[in-house]
Amino acid sequence: MGAKDPLSTEGVSRRRFLGYVVAASTLTVAAPLGEGEAAAAVPSLPGPAEIYDLNDMLTHAALPTANLITIRLDSDGTASFALPRAEVGQGITTSSAMLIAEELDLPLEKIHVTLADARPELLFNQITGGSNTTISTYTPIRVAAAVARGRLLKAAALELGEALGTLTAKAGVIVSTVTGKSLTYGELAAKAASMTTGQVAVTLKEPADFKVIGTARRRIDALEAVTGRKKFAMDVRVPDALPTMVCRPPTINGTVREVANLDAVRAMPGITDIVRVSSGVAVRGRTFGQCIDAVRALEVTWGPGTAEDASDESIRAELRRAELPLPGLDLLTKSVDARFTFHFASNSALETNCAVADVREDSAEIWASLKSPIVAQEEIALRLGLPVSAVKVHVTEGGGSFGRKLFHDAAGEAAEISRAMGKPVRLMWHRTDDFRQGRTHPMSTSRVRATYALGQVLTYDQRHTSVATDFGHGVGEIITAEAARLPVGDLTFSETIFTLTQQTPYRFGVATQLLSETDKRFNTGSMRNIYSPNVRCAQELVVDELAKRMGKDPYQFRRSFLKDERARAVLDKVAEAGEWGRSMPAGTAQGIALHPEYHAYVAVLAEIDCRPETTGREIPDAYTGPRVMKVVCAVDVGLAVNPRGLQAQMMGGIMDGIAITLSSGLHLTDGHFQEGSWDNYFYTRQWNTPPELEIIVMPPTTETPGGAGELAVAGAMAAVACAYGRATGKMPTTFPLNHADPLHFEPLPTSPPIPASPVDGLNRAF
Amino acid sequence: MPEHTFILNGESVTVDIEDDVRLLWVLRDVLGVTGPKYGCGLGVCQACTSHINGKAFNPCSVPVKDLRPTDEVTTIEGLPATVGSELHPMQEAWLEYDVAQCGYCQPGQIMTAVAKVRQAREEGREISEADLDEIRNVCRCGTYHRIREAIVAGAKKY
Numbered sequence: 001m002g003a004k005d006p007l008s009t010e011g012v013s014r015r016r017f018l019g020y021v022v023a024a025s026t027l028t029v030a031a032p033l034g035e036g037e038a039a040a041a042v043p044s045l046p047g048p049a050e051i052y053d054l055n056d057m058l059t060h061a062a063l064p065t066a067n068l069i070t071i072r073l074d075s076d077g078t079a080s081f082a083l084p085r086a087e088v089g090q091g092i093t094t095s096s097a098m099l100i101a102e103e104l105d106l107p108l109e110k111i112h113v114t115l116a117d118a119r120p121e122l123l124f125n126q127i128t129g130g131s132n133t134t135i136s137t138y139t140p141i142r143v144a145a146a147v148a149r150g151r152l153l154k155a156a157a158l159e160l161g162e163a164l165g166t167l168t169a170k171a172g173v174i175v176s177t178v179t180g181k182s183l184t185y186g187e188l189a190a191k192a193a194s195m196t197t198g199q200v201a202v203t204l205k206e207p208a209d210f211k212v213i214g215t216a217r218r219r220i221d222a223l224e225a226v227t228g229r230k231k232f233a234m235d236v237r238v239p240d241a242l243p244t245m246v247c248r249p250p251t252i253n254g255t256v257r258e259v260a261n262l263d264a265v266r267a268m269p270g271i272t273d274i275v276r277v278s279s280g281v282a283v284r285g286r287t288f289g290q291c292i293d294a295v296r297a298l299e300v301t302w303g304p305g306t307a308e309d310a311s312d313e314s315i316r317a318e319l320r321r322a323e324l325p326l327p328g329l330d331l332l333t334k335s336v337d338a339r340f341t342f343h344f345a346s347n348s349a350l351e352t353n354c355a356v357a358d359v360r361e362d363s364a365e366i367w368a369s370l371k372s373p374i375v376a377q378e379e380i381a382l383r384l385g386l387p388v389s390a391v392k393v394h395v396t397e398g399g400g401s402f403g404r405k406l407f408h409d410a411a412g413e414a415a416e417i418s419r420a421m422g423k424p425v426r427l428m429w430h431r432t433d434d435f436r437q438g439r440t441h442p443m444s445t446s447r448v449r450a451t452y453a454l455g456q457v458l459t460y461d462q463r464h465t466s467v468a469t470d471f472g473h474g475v476g477e478i479i480t481a482e483a484a485r486l487p488v489g490d491l492t493f494s495e496t497i498f499t500l501t502q503q504t505p506y507r508f509g510v511a512t513q514l515l516s517e518t519d520k521r522f523n524t525g526s527m528r529n530i531y532s533p534n535v536r537c538a539q540e541l542v543v544d545e546l547a548k549r550m551g552k553d554p555y556q557f558r559r560s561f562l563k564d565e566r567a568r569a570v571l572d573k574v575a576e577a578g579e580w581g582r583s584m585p586a587g588t589a590q591g592i593a594l595h596p597e598y599h600a601y602v603a604v605l606a607e608i609d610c611r612p613e614t615t616g617r618e619i620p621d622a623y624t625g626p627r628v629m630k631v632v633c634a635v636d637v638g639l640a641v642n643p644r645g646l647q648a649q650m651m652g653g654i655m656d657g658i659a660i661t662l663s664s665g666l667h668l669t670d671g672h673f674q675e676g677s678w679d680n681y682f683y684t685r686q687w688n689t690p691p692e693l694e695i696i697v698m699p700p701t702t703e704t705p706g707g708a709g710e711l712a713v714a715g716a717m718a719a720v721a722c723a724y725g726r727a728t729g730k731m732p733t734t735f736p737l738n739h740a741d742p743l744h745f746e747p748l749p750t751s752p753p754i755p756a757s758p759v760d761g762l763n764r765a766f
Numbered sequence: 767m768p769e770h771t772f773i774l775n776g777e778s779v780t781v782d783i784e785d786d787v788r789l790l791w792v793l794r795d796v797l798g799v800t801g802p803k804y805g806c807g808l809g810v811c812q813a814c815t816s817h818i819n820g821k822a823f824n825p826c827s828v829p830v831k832d833l834r835p836t837d838e839v840t841t842i843e844g845l846p847a848t849v850g851s852e853l854h855p856m857q858e859a860w861l862e863y864d865v866a867q868c869g870y871c872q873p874g875q876i877m878t879a880v881a882k883v884r885q886a887r888e889e890g891r892e893i894s895e896a897d898l899d900e901i902r903n904v905c906r907c908g909t910y911h912r913i914r915e916a917i918v919a920g921a922k923k924y
Contacts (some may be wrong), residue, residue: 088868091867197894221866226857226860234804270784287791288807289790289791292807349868350871354807399803400870431811677806678811684910685910686910689911757788757807757826759824759832762818764823764827766882766885
């Protein structure tokens with residue numbers, strides 16, 4: 001947030017901040033990107049000297065815009081802003097444009113928001129994660145926009161020769177209320193520019209005066225998306241960056257021992273280069289189709305992987321051994337005891353891991369969707385032996401993330417390959433590799449014990465045990481990223497993340513929730529909402545069980561134990577709108593659950609149909625199973641900047657919650673995952689989408705926005721699991737629910753590692 | 767190298783490329799038409815869905831040699847021209863319902879939607895819930911509900 005003006009009086013000061021006018025030929029304004037507000041999602045920061053030493057300070061102090069975000073006004077009347085975050089579908093370019101539109105009094109369509117290149121001077125302030133973007137940028141962006149507006153008004157006053165107080169700004173035009181004369185922002189952009197950089201105090205608008213913030217707006221990039229013009233990493237034109245793919249091992253992280261036919265494969269049609277790299281054998285060619293053929297033709301002898309022979313069963317046993325003990329049980333109290341298993345899941349986006357790299361002798365240029373671009377830049381520089389300043393990292397639009405893009409797996413690999421080949425490369429992972437060798441949400445168990453007596457819950461203890469989650473992306477900057485990799489460092493980091501995110505929103509006496517992690521052999525990472533969906537699902541199922549044992553209705557039980565009024569309000573809202581308790585046929589049921597996180601609350605009511613006529617419904621080439629027929633969701637994020645965008649995030653989170661509860665998991669067998677396509681990994685498809693879906697955005701409860709990107713996943717997972725438990729009369733304990741079934745698909749071979757594309761497309765046209 | 771000729775978005779194109787290269791790569795890597803996206807290369811995710819002679823198909827699953835010089839391939843880039851306007855009504859519905867999130871799957875979703883509506887009409891009816899349930903296109907952002915709303919609304923526009 002911007003520094004508060006010490007001169008301002010109490011009351012006004014809450015909205016008074018310092019921004020900057022930056023020396024430039026057209027009006028350019030700035031605000032410091034804050035430190036304080038990111039605290040919730042940026043736990044356990046190392047001391048300042050560890051992350052930012054004197055040398056850095058001297059270097060960056062010389063930059064006029066160090067640690068600032070800037071907005072530029074141009075003579076065509078538009079404002080431009082490079083957002084130091086990754087847009088991967090969340091809608092943050094739109095909400096950021098809305099913040100500018102509000103304080104600048106400029107129509108939304110005149111604001112261009114692009115994604116900033118990696119800016120190492122921003123340190124940990126260029127990470128997109130923890131649902132933190134809007135929380136951390138809400139004030140700085142508005143401060144910069146308000147500085148611009150003030151500067152334009154002053155320029156207009158000079159130009160028109162009128163008193164500042166007689167001028168009003170509206171829709172990009174400044175009008176004199178006395179003479180009626182007007183000037184557009186475009187006409188004023190150069191005149192309002194400054195020769196020098198200086199501080200300016202501004203007062204932000206009162207929430208009561210908001211005309212843009214809090215109103216439902218459509219995405220600013222929607223037209224690009226529906227016309228196919230939106231450019232993702234693989235659509236960026238970089239001269240000579242030919243398609244490149246890697247032949248990967250049959251087991252997780254296996255290594256190349258020997259390649260028998262390098263020369264023969266190099267001679268295949270279209271193939272230009274082939275090199276051994278740390279992750280496998282890279283091929284470059286005229287088309288990706290020819291790369292696929294080459295990968296399939298390679299005869300490689302592979303060394304063992306990091307998890308050779310591991311299976312779901314062996315990991316489950318390992319998790320059991322690593323579980324932290326529960327406190328002793330008082331024999332006089334009754335208890336609910338349960339242990340839940342959550343299998344490996346994939347955070348693979350529809351856009352597979354991919355990046356363009358052009359590595360030269362003394363420089364490198366990277367194009368990729370990156371949520372932690374500074375870490376990518378610094379690690380790639382280290383790997384290539386180049387100074388950080390010689391590595392340019394461009395953040396492209398991302399085709400989904402779900403945690404994947406916190407890492408730069410493809411960008412690092414592309415840099416290595418480009419250096420080895422001495423040519424630019426357009427590296428893309430095959431879908432099958434993306435599931436089998438890509439990062440996963442680690443398998444975990446949750447052991448829960450709750451004791452109760454005389455209508456009260458006395459204790460609640462939860463021991464979550466998980467295969468280690470890789471937080472190697474740190475908090476956006478290499479030194480914290482390295483700290484997360486130290487043997488002790490990342491244990492603290494994981495435990496800190498767990499502790500700062502997991503809550504028990506109910507008055508359950510003495511409540512403890514602890515994390516224990518084990519086994520670092522897998523490629524893991526945060527999947528949307530990290531630990532919360534599993535931890536929350538386990539807790540809400542136990543809540544249902546407690547209610548049942550104590551003879552209470554699940555909704556009323558929750559209501560009476562909730563700590564927070566905002567939580568109770570969203571719960572009441574879904575109970576009312578979703579007609580909680582309505583009579584339903586046997587084999588169908590409602591489930592209700594609540595989730596607090598990111599200074600926000602969500603409640604979800606789900607109705608599920610587990611009757612044979614539904615679970616056995618026939619849809620061509622589809623995995624069906626139980627169907628969630630209706631979801632009602634109420635969300636309170638404090639202040640919703642864009643309620644329409646918030647609804648979209650809730651819908652997406654609900655589809656994720658449905659999938660991880662019912663159908664989407666990975667099967668680990670003999671050191672590799674069986675799933676290799678979207679017809680194996682059953683993410684929600686149209687046939688499993690709830691026909692009825694209602695998202696209710698609560699009126700503002702605070703003056704600042706909370707986080708929204710991940711919030712709904714945990715609430716939806718828990719509500720669907722509770723509904724399933726109530727429909728079948730048995731509390732589910734293994735997720736996804738279909739995991740123990742015989743495989744619903746024929747696994748693709750592991751050698752060759754990727755399948756050939758079909759040839760019967762014309763026969764399947766419709 | 768063999769030559770292959772077909773009509774792409776209204777214009778005849780000829781490419782020099784091996785027979786078995788799938789059309790998706792001819793479009794993206796050779797011709798620079800990037801609206802159709804790669805999501806699996808297995809005919810599963812439907813992100814590359816385009817039209818051939820008005821029918822929806824997956825270019826990732828068609829060797830270029832299977833195309834005839836008279837075959838009309840339409841990608842998302844060429845969809846508006848099929849109705850002679852700046853945007854196809856289905857694209858307008860997509861905007862109205864603010865369907866897209868990351869947008870990666872949406873060109874394929876729209877091309878499927880247009881074909882589904884046409885297919886239902888050829889059977890003498892409007893698109894139904896059962897038709898919507900059959901759509902295979904993956905949207906990993908989970909925009910399915912808005913896709914359903916937009917298809918039903920879009921179909922009423924033409």
